[in-house]
Amino acid sequence: MIFCxxxxxxxxxxxxxxxxxxxxxxxxxVRLLLAGVKGQVFVRGVEVPRIWGPGNQQLWTGFIxxxxxxAPLSASAQTxxxxxxxxxxxxxxxxxxxxxxTSPGHLKAEAFLRDHFKHDALEEDAFTASxxxxxxxxRNFIVRFPGKKDGAIVLATHYxxxxxxxDINFVGxxxxxxxxxxLLAIADQLRAETAGGKKLDGxxxxxxxxxxxxxxxxxxxxxxxxxxxxxxxxxxxxGTLPKIKAFILADMIGDKDLDIQxxxxxxxxxxxxxxxxxxxxxxxxxxxxxxxxxxDDHLPFVRRGVPSIDIIDLDYGPNxxxxxxxxxxxxxxxxxxxxxxGDVFLETIRLIxxx
Numbered sequence: 001m002i003f004c005x006x007x008x009x010x011x012x013x014x015x016x017x018x019x020x021x022x023x024x025x026x027x028x029x030v031r032l033l034l035a036g037v038k039g040q041v042f043v044r045g046v047e048v049p050r051i052w053g054p055g056n057q058q059l060w061t062g063f064i065x066x067x068x069x070x071a072p073l074s075a076s077a078q079t080x081x082x083x084x085x086x087x088x089x090x091x092x093x094x095x096x097x098x099x100x101x102t103s104p105g106h107l108k109a110e111a112f113l114r115d116h117f118k119h120d121a122l123e124e125d126a127f128t129a130s131x132x133x134x135x136x137x138x139r140n141f142i143v144r145f146p147g148k149k150d151g152a153i154v155l156a157t158h159y160x161x162x163x164x165x166x167d168i169n170f171v172g173x174x175x176x177x178x179x180x181x182x183l184l185a186i187a188d189q190l191r192a193e194t195a196g197g198k199k200l201d202g203x204x205x206x207x208x209x210x211x212x213x214x215x216x217x218x219x220x221x222x223x224x225x226x227x228x229x230x231x232x233x234x235x236x237x238x239g240t241l242p243k244i245k246a247f248i249l250a251d252m253i254g255d256k257d258l259d260i261q262x263x264x265x266x267x268x269x270x271x272x273x274x275x276x277x278x279x280x281x282x283x284x285x286x287x288x289x290x291x292x293x294x295x296d297d298h299l300p301f302v303r304r305g306v307p308s309i310d311i312i313d314l315d316y317g318p319n320x321x322x323x324x325x326x327x328x329x330x331x332x333x334x335x336x337x338x339x340x341x342g343d344v345f346l347e348t349i350r351l352i353x354x355x
Contacts, residue, residue: 081342082185083335090181090254090338091330093159094173100163101136101212109159113141113209116184120191121145125234129226131216133163138211140227145190145207147200151245153349154206157183158213158227158251158297165324173330174316175323176213178254182341183207189346202353203245213297225297232300241301246270246352247308249298252323253341254333255313262288265302266309270348274309277347283340290315311341 093112099105114124125140141159144152157179161172171177190205212226235241248270253260262271271288278287298308316323322332 081339081346082188083337083339083342085188086178086181086185086338086342087254087333087335088181089184090173090177090333093180093184094171094177094330098161098166098170099159099172099176100161100166100214101138101216102163103166106160110139110141113159113180117141117143117187120187125227125231127227127230129212129230131226132223133216136212136216136226138226138230140211140231141209142231143187143207145187145194145200145205147202147204149203149353151243152204152206153202153352154208154244154247155183155186155345156208156210156228156247156249156297158210160211160214162214162324163216164214164218168326170324170326171329173328174252174254174333175328177330178252178333178338179250180209181254182250182338182345183209185338186342186345202349205349210297219295221295224295225300228297229300232304232306236304241304241306244301244306247298247301247306248345248348249296249308249310249312250341250345251296251310251312252316253311253313254337255316256332256334256337257315258286258313258337258340259289259315260287260311260313261290261292261294261315263294263296263298263310263312264291265294265299267302267307270307270309273351274311274344274348277344277351280347281340281343283344286340287344311345 093109096108096112097105099109114122121144123142123144125142127138127140128135129138157176159176159180161170161176187207190200190207193200208231210225210227210231212230213224213228215223217223232241235244246267275284275288278284292314294310294312294314296310296312298310301308314320314323317327317332322328
C-alpha cells in the first residue's frame with residue numbers, strides 16, 4: 001500500500017498492484033506509483049520529492065528514490081540459492097590442498113566428505129582402478145535424500161585433483177573444489193526439506209562425488225572417468241540404473257567469468273529444461289552460447305541410456321589459461337557464479353519433477 005495526500009491535504013491510500021518476481025512472489029509496481037497521482041507521495045513512510053515539468057504537469061523526481069526503497073521489498077521476496085555458503089564449503093575443501101589419488105590429501109578429502117555426511121544416508125563406494133601406474137584404490141561417495149516419487153535425480157561432481165599435476169601444487173579450486181562446495185550447499189537445503197523423516201515432494205535426489213575423473217597420465221577413454229565408469233557399470237548390474245530419471249553433472253562452474261557451454265553429448269530435453277530454468281532467473285547470458293563435445297563423467301551414463309547433461313564451463317581464464325595450472329585458486333571463483341548454478345540446478349529439479 002502507498003500512502004498519498006491529496007490536494008486538500010487529507011491522506012488517502014492508493015493500492016499498487018503487484019507483479020510477479022522470478023520466484024512468483026508479489027512485489028509493488030513502481031510504475032503505478034508514478035503515474036496519475038498528484039500531491040505528496042510517501043513510500044514506506046518517506047516523502048518522495050517532486051518537480052514541475054512543461055505545462056505544469058507534475059513529475060515525480062523520486063522515481064529513483066522509490067526504486068531504491070522498493071528494491072529491498074523485491075529482493076527480500078526472492079529466494080536464491082546460498083552461493084556464499086557454497087563458496088565457503090569450497091574454501092574449506094580446497095584448503096586440504098592437492099588431493100590426487102594415493103596422496104595424503106586424497107585421504108583428507110575422503111575424511112572431509114565422510115565427516116560432513118555422517119548423519120545422512122551416505123554410501124561409500126570403494127573400488128580398485130586399473131591405471132597406467134598400476135592398481136589404485138579409489139572411492140566414490142553417494143548421499144541419498146528420499147522423495148515421494150519412485151525414481152531418483154542424480155547430481156554429481158568429481159572431487160579429486162590430477163595425479164599428473166602432483167608436483168605443481170594444483171589445488172583445483174574451480175576444477176573439483178567449486179562443484180564439491182556447490183553440492184555440499186545443495187545438501188543443506190535437501191537435508192532441511194527431509195528433516196524429521198519427511199520426503200522431498202518429487203523424486204529422490206542423490207548426490208554423487210566421483211573419484212578418478214582426471215587422467216592419471218594423459219586423457220584417454222581408458223585413462224579417465226574411473227569413478228563414473230565403475231558406478232555406472234555397478235548400477236547397471238544391480239538394477240539401479242533404470243531408476244535414474246536424470247543425471248546432472250557439475251564441472252568447473254565456479255568461474256567468476258561464468259560461461260557454460262552446450263555439451264552436444266547431453267540429452268536434448270535436459271538441455272531444454274536447464275535453458276528454461278536459466279531463463280526464469282534471467283541467467284540466459286551464462287548458458288549455452290557455445291557448443292562443445294565434452295568428455296566427462298556423464299558419458300558412462302549417456303552410453304547406458306540415462307538422460308544426462310554436463311553443466312561445464314571449459315573456458316577458464318584468458319584462453320583457458322587457468323585450467324589444469326597452479327592458477328586454479330580460490331580467487332578465481334565466486335559466490336555469484338555458485339548462486340547462479342544453484343538456482344538453475346534446483347529449478348531444473350523442480351521442472352523434472354513436473355514431467
